[in-house]
Amino acid sequence: MSRSIRDLQPQAVLALAVAVESRNAERYATFAHLFSTYNDEASRLFDEMREEELAHRAVLLRLYRDRYGDQEYPIDEADVDEVVEAVDLDEAEHMVFNDITRRHVFEAALRAEQGARGFYASLTGTVQDPALLALYRQLAEYEEDHVAALEARMSLAGIESGGGNNGHHR
Amino acid sequence: MAIIGEKIELRVIQPEPPHKQEDLPGRVDLFAKAPWLARLVKLRSFPAMLIIPNLIMFWIFLLAGIFGSPVGSRNIMIVFIWILWWFALIAVLVPFGSRLWCTMCPLPFFGDWVQRHAVVTVRKGNSAGTRNQLFGRLQVWPKKLSNIWAQNIGFLCLASFSAHLVTRPMATVIMLGSLIVIAAGLGILYRQRVFCNYVCPVSGFLSLYSMTSTLELRSRDKNVCKKCTTKSCAAGSDKGWACPWIIYMGQLERNNYCGMCMECVKSCPNDNISLFWRPFCSDKVLKGYDEIWKAFIMLVLAMSYSVVLLGPWGKLKDLANVAEVGNWRGFFAYLSVLWFSALIALPAVYYVAIRLGRALAARRMKAGQEGSIPSMKDLFIRYGYTLVPLGLMAWLAFSVPLIMVSWAYIVSVISDPMGRGWNLFGTANFPWSPYHPDWIGYIQIPLLMMGLYYALIRGHELALKLWGDNRRAVLSLIPLAVLLTAITIAFMRMFTG
Numbered sequence: 001m002s003r004s005i006r007d008l009q010p011q012a013v014l015a016l017a018v019a020v021e022s023r024n025a026e027r028y029a030t031f032a033h034l035f036s037t038y039n040d041e042a043s044r045l046f047d048e049m050r051e052e053e054l055a056h057r058a059v060l061l062r063l064y065r066d067r068y069g070d071q072e073y074p075i076d077e078a079d080v081d082e083v084v085e086a087v088d089l090d091e092a093e094h095m096v097f098n099d100i101t102r103r104h105v106f107e108a109a110l111r112a113e114q115g116a117r118g119f120y121a122s123l124t125g126t127v128q129d130p131a132l133l134a135l136y137r138q139l140a141e142y143e144e145d146h147v148a149a150l151e152a153r154m155s156l157a158g159i160e161s162g163g164g165n166n167g168h169h170r
Numbered sequence: 171m172a173i174i175g176e177k178i179e180l181r182v183i184q185p186e187p188p189h190k191q192e193d194l195p196g197r198v199d200l201f202a203k204a205p206w207l208a209r210l211v212k213l214r215s216f217p218a219m220l221i222i223p224n225l226i227m228f229w230i231f232l233l234a235g236i237f238g239s240p241v242g243s244r245n246i247m248i249v250f251i252w253i254l255w256w257f258a259l260i261a262v263l264v265p266f267g268s269r270l271w272c273t274m275c276p277l278p279f280f281g282d283w284v285q286r287h288a289v290v291t292v293r294k295g296n297s298a299g300t301r302n303q304l305f306g307r308l309q310v311w312p313k314k315l316s317n318i319w320a321q322n323i324g325f326l327c328l329a330s331f332s333a334h335l336v337t338r339p340m341a342t343v344i345m346l347g348s349l350i351v352i353a354a355g356l357g358i359l360y361r362q363r364v365f366c367n368y369v370c371p372v373s374g375f376l377s378l379y380s381m382t383s384t385l386e387l388r389s390r391d392k393n394v395c396k397k398c399t400t401k402s403c404a405a406g407s408d409k410g411w412a413c414p415w416i417i418y419m420g421q422l423e424r425n426n427y428c429g430m431c432m433e434c435v436k437s438c439p440n441d442n443i444s445l446f447w448r449p450f451c452s453d454k455v456l457k458g459y460d461e462i463w464k465a466f467i468m469l470v471l472a473m474s475y476s477v478v479l480l481g482p483w484g485k486l487k488d489l490a491n492v493a494e495v496g497n498w499r500g501f502f503a504y505l506s507v508l509w510f511s512a513l514i515a516l517p518a519v520y521y522v523a524i525r526l527g528r529a530l531a532a533r534r535m536k537a538g539q540e541g542s543i544p545s546m547k548d549l550f551i552r553y554g555y556t557l558v559p560l561g562l563m564a565w566l567a568f569s570v571p572l573i574m575v576s577w578a579y580i581v582s583v584i585s586d587p588m589g590r591g592w593n594l595f596g597t598a599n600f601p602w603s604p605y606h607p608d609w610i611g612y613i614q615i616p617l618l619m620m621g622l623y624y625a626l627i628r629g630h631e632l633a634l635k636l637w638g639d640n641r642r643a644v645l646s647l648i649p650l651a652v653l654l655t656a657i658t659i660a661f662m663r664m665f666t667g
Binding site for chain 1: 300313361398399401404415417418419420457458
């Protein structure tokens with residue numbers, strides 16, 4: 001990690017956004033595998049989230065190809081300092097207490113999407129370049145759609161966002 | 171500062187915790203300061219290089235327990251385990267090394283071997299949600315037992331027979347022998363360190379008191395962990411086994427369940443795990459009733475051991491030592507008082523103190539602010555942390571006379587480990603001579619004061635987080651502070667007569 005996303009040009013930003021979705025899909029796959037012996041439902045949900053991320057990646061890749069054709073831009077999220085969107089567990093001890101639930105999975109996904117939305121939105125206030133500004137706005141809108149879709153799915157599943165105990169106690 | 175009504179209140183602003191561990195107060199990255207240490211723990215032969223010699227010692231002790239003198243003070247097993255090891259654990263290993271004992275503990279050796287079919291090497295694979303090849307049944311431990319209640323009850327059971335255990339080598343042989351058989355059996359049936367996480371009675375107490383330790387194993391930068399896609403610390407890799415304690419280093423914020431096996435140091439693809447030196451009592455979050463009951467049990471046991479083993483009341487000692495005296499009715503009365511105090515009486519008094527504190531602080535709330543009053547469950551569990559430094563220091567104060575009075579046994583038993591009249595190093599007849607017994611009280615009082623100090627300081631920090639302003643935080647703590655002070659005074663009176 002050596003540079004800030006603020007130093008990147010539009011092509012690099014979009015290529016990075018594609019890479020971020022790919023990496024997130026990998027993280028979901030890892031969590032699905034890790035929890036496969038603990039909670040089938042949580043594991044399956046992690047796997048569904050992986051597919052969601054691959055769908056997000058496909059949309060962004062289409063956008064990239066529309067603008068830049070097949071010209072690849074070698075960049076990965078490890079190349080920038082910031083965390084754009086990285087799904088993570090809220091707790092180190094979920095396996096110890098065997099307490100992972102679909103709520104934890106949904107909330108992990110929501111935190112990641114909200115983080116990405118906030119991140120892109122915050123960048124819109126820092127750039128002068130109209131092309132970059134438009135791109136950041138577009139990416140923030142994409143992430144806003146992901147947040148809304150996830151919240152709708154949580155609502156369908158009867159889960160209120162932010163309804164957990166924030167890891168204070170079991 | 172925020173203005174509420176007409177009063178100006180001091181509001182506590184809680185910033186986001188830094189993502190770099192070194193940015194937390196008082197942290198020193200030991201692997202960065204001493205790269206040889208990092209190289210050492212990254213060796214595949216670590217920690218086997220500690221466990222195997224320890225296992226050999228363990229077998230020697232078991233043999234000494236079986237074939238050596240039945241007199242405790244003449245048998246290396248009793249002297250080394252219940253005087254030297256116990257003191258080293260309480261006074262050095264836990265406060266300064268967290269769960270370093272677990273790094274070298276021989277008890278799970280056979281269970282690990284069954285699962286890994288290896289002592290040193292690591293095997294890549296795809297077993298039981300990991301990226302390693304593991305053997306055995308690899309079942310998941312039942313969810314209902316995934317807590318430390320079994321350890322709580324197990325420790326209480328062992329403590330009930332402590333007078334027998336610490337004086338009779340054969341009793342200790344049976345206890346340790348059973349633990350190694352149980353550990354191996356659970357290793358065959360269940361995945362990873364089920365024995366250590368949920369069953370081992372010593373592990374439960376290490377789990378609680380390691381929260382105070384000045385050492386921690388953590389990720390250097392949580393953002394690096396967030397970006398990691400393999401989560402090799404938890405899942406394993408071709409470089410290291412999946413965490414046998416089944417924790418995820420990316421979010422680790424307390425020592426309780428990290429057995430410091432160092433597999434994550436090896437498996438992390440980003441070299442992002444390190445040992446950190448830190449201030450005393452840095453972990454402050456208890457998370458369940460099982461954990462706070464552990465704190466109740468340990469505090470009551472520190473008191474009961476001090477009364478029975480160190481106090482001047484011979485009758486009490488007789489009640490506890492049923493094997494020698496044979497007074498079963500008296501023994502059951504002693505057990506009833508012990509278990510009732512640990513499981514019901516102290517928790518009940520503590521509950522009343524928390525309830526009173528909550529009522530006192532809630533009186534300062536304006537109409538409409540009731541929703542921000544922390545729940546009783548939250549307060550009961552979170553404030554329980556205050557019992558941790560207090561309990562550790564009470565145990566340390568109890569252990570000081572143990573080593574200062576009995577240290578000479580260690581010197582003599584080295585030359586005659588079986589109590590059979592040998593004199594291997596010429597120290598077998600070293601005379602029993604307590605080391606400055608007149609100093610003991612002067613050491614115990616500051617230790618107890620230090621425990622109370624940390625209980626109150628950390629309690630205040632927790633209260634600030636829970637209540638949001640200083641006045642309510644202090645009010646909520648007053649009854650608990652009175653209780654903690656009373657307990658400390660009771661210990662002081664007992665130790666100093």
